[in-house]
Amino acid sequence: MSTLYEQNVLPASQKMYRYALSILKDEDSAHDVVQECLMKIWTKRSKLIEIDNHEAWAMRITRNQCFDWVKTNRFTILQQEQVEEPDQVKADHDTLMEDQKKWLDKVLETLPPKQQEIFHLREIDGMTYQEISDILSLSLSEVKVYLHRARTKVRSSLQKIEAYGIAN
Amino acid sequence: MGSQIDKLMEKYWAGTTSLKEEDEIKVYFKENPSLAPTGLYFRSLKKSAEVESKKPFSTPKRHWMRKFSVAATLLIGIAVGAVALQDANKQNDFEIDDPQEAYEIARTALMKMSSSLNEGGAYSGELKKLNKAEQLLKKDLKEEKNSEEKTVIS
Numbered sequence: 001m002s003t004l005y006e007q008n009v010l011p012a013s014q015k016m017y018r019y020a021l022s023i024l025k026d027e028d029s030a031h032d033v034v035q036e037c038l039m040k041i042w043t044k045r046s047k048l049i050e051i052d053n054h055e056a057w058a059m060r061i062t063r064n065q066c067f068d069w070v071k072t073n074r075f076t077i078l079q080q081e082q083v084e085e086p087d088q089v090k091a092d093h094d095t096l097m098e099d100q101k102k103w104l105d106k107v108l109e110t111l112p113p114k115q116q117e118i119f120h121l122r123e124i125d126g127m128t129y130q131e132i133s134d135i136l137s138l139s140l141s142e143v144k145v146y147l148h149r150a151r152t153k154v155r156s157s158l159q160k161i162e163a164y165g166i167a168n
Numbered sequence: 169m170g171s172q173i174d175k176l177m178e179k180y181w182a183g184t185t186s187l188k189e190e191d192e193i194k195v196y197f198k199e200n201p202s203l204a205p206t207g208l209y210f211r212s213l214k215k216s217a218e219v220e221s222k223k224p225f226s227t228p229k230r231h232w233m234r235k236f237s238v239a240a241t242l243l244i245g246i247a248v249g250a251v252a253l254q255d256a257n258k259q260n261d262f263e264i265d266d267p268q269e270a271y272e273i274a275r276t277a278l279m280k281m282s283s284s285l286n287e288g289g290a291y292s293g294e295l296k297k298l299n300k301a302e303q304l305l306k307k308d309l310k311e312e313k314n315s316e317e318k319t320v321i322s
Contacts, residue, residue, distance in 0.1 A: 010227065013221075013225050014220045014221065017219075017220065017221045018216070018217070018219050021219070027221070027222070030221070031221050031223050031225075034221070034225060035225055035226065038225055038227070100205070100208040100209065100211075100212045101212045101215065101216065104209065104212055104213075104216075123190075123213050123216075124213065124216045124217050125217065126187055126190075126191075126217070128187060144183055147183050148182070148183035151180070151181055151183055152181070154209070155181050158205045158206055158209055161205045162204070162205050162206075
């Protein structure tokens with residue numbers, strides 16, 4: 001059982017972290033949540049043998065843990081956001097890439113939460129439609145529709161940049 | 169952009185690509201770095217997929233190891249205690265439970281000690297003789313010294 005944990009759950013820990021980060025928008029909180037999830041899964045490791053897709057199961061636990069965390073630490077999140085909000089000027093080499101990432105984050109922020117999550121799970125974490133539907137408890141067609149809407153929004157924003165050089 | 173990638177892109181925006189096809193698009197833009205927004209978009213997706221936690225995750229295995237080390241320490245403690253107890257038991261082998269036997273042993277020991285003291289007493293007379301001889305020698309030396317001083321003065 002501990003082998004299943006080491007083989008299928010532990011390697012997904014960074015994926016779980018990225019997912020938690022996309023929901024909580026805070027590195028420390030995302031780390032803490034994933035750490036809690038790993039402990040939770042470890043204590044339930046006897047059940048791993050009954051689960052078909054450990055990675056999707058771990059992502060679902062991460063999602064639930066994130067929302068629990070938001071419920072209990074809402075005030076703290078707001079405080080952290082306020083602290084981290086001021087411009088973090090990065091004199092980095094890949095400024096263009098950074099700008100593009102900021103643009104993408106901005107576009108994603110305009111999407112409804114479910115579309116944001118589906119976009120992240122598909123585009124960043126490379127999960128299948130079936131896995132996403134398992135994680136979010138949605139039907140396959142709902143997942144496809146939400147993803148299509150999110151991509152359409154991203155595409156229209158990209159077309160505006162290509163045509164006029166402006167975002168949104 | 170080749171016609172094949174154009175077709176893939178159309179499928180992508182329509183939401184009908186497979187994960188494999190989406191990977192092909194990302195690889196294409198990675199190998200053909202373009203500054204066009206679409207190229208940057210796919211590269212930024214790839215970059216986002218490489219984000220990792222700066223702090224490592226402590227695996228429960230380590231907790232298990234911690235428990236194991238506590239258990240090992242306890243085991244060593246018990247082993248050391250057991251050995252010490254065994255040594256203590258060995259010393260108890262010399263204990264005498266029967267009072268009569270203990271009395272006999274103590275009596276023999278005291279007798280041995282008493283005879284040794286008696287042997288020492290036999291030498292005490294000779295020691296007295298030695299003390300007397302020493303006192304006589306000291307007296308002679310003193311007198312000799314006094315007579316020498318008198319001759320010097322006269």
